[in-house]
Amino acid sequence: MGDGGFGFMMEELAMACQHKIPIIVVIVNNGYLSLIRQNQRYAYEYEYAVNLHYDGGGIDFVKLAESFGAYGERVTKPNDIRSAFERAVKCGKPAVLDIIVERETDCSMGGSLDAVREFV
Ligand SMILES: Cc1ncc(C[n+]2csc(CCOP(=O)(O)OP(=O)(O)O)c2C)c(N)n1
Ligand SMILES: [Mg+2]
Secondary structure, three states: OEHHHHHHHOHHHHHHHHOOOOOEEEEEEOOEOHHHHHHHHHHHOOOOOOEOOOOOOOOOHHHHHHHHOOEEEEEOOHHHHHHHHHHHHHOOOOEEEEEEOOOOOOOOEOOOHHHOEOOO
16 A cells, blocks of 8 residues: 555554554555545646655554554565565465665546546
8 A cells, every 4th residue: 555545554563463463565656645645737737735754754554553563674675575575475474575766657547438548
């Protein structure tokens, strides 16, 4: 899920820890509410209240995971994703992989299926 989306429901991680349910949360972390950022930029030509880095310092999802009693790991290189995922599987408890991605890559989007715009 996105970093913003994880913020909407991160308390569920505490529930998973309490009940020892070894889910793995993979965060695609661009430091933005990017769907909203894109919509603002392309539909309204402004950008407002969508930056989750808070003046350069983002939420530390690894520490957050650890504070709940879960396993946490940050990944910054694509080649490290597989081994991080293997460690998350092996740890036997709820885990969060905080995968850092490019901040302003645009995704396909549109107001209807036949009006989806691709950003290459
Ligand atoms: C509870 C809730 N609040 C607001 C929204 C509106 N919303 C849809 S996508 C989005 C941004 C999500 O950001 P992120 O999860 O970081 O994904 P990104 O687009 O950056 O990949 C928001 C706020 C929502 N879907 N659900
Ligand atoms: Mg995001």
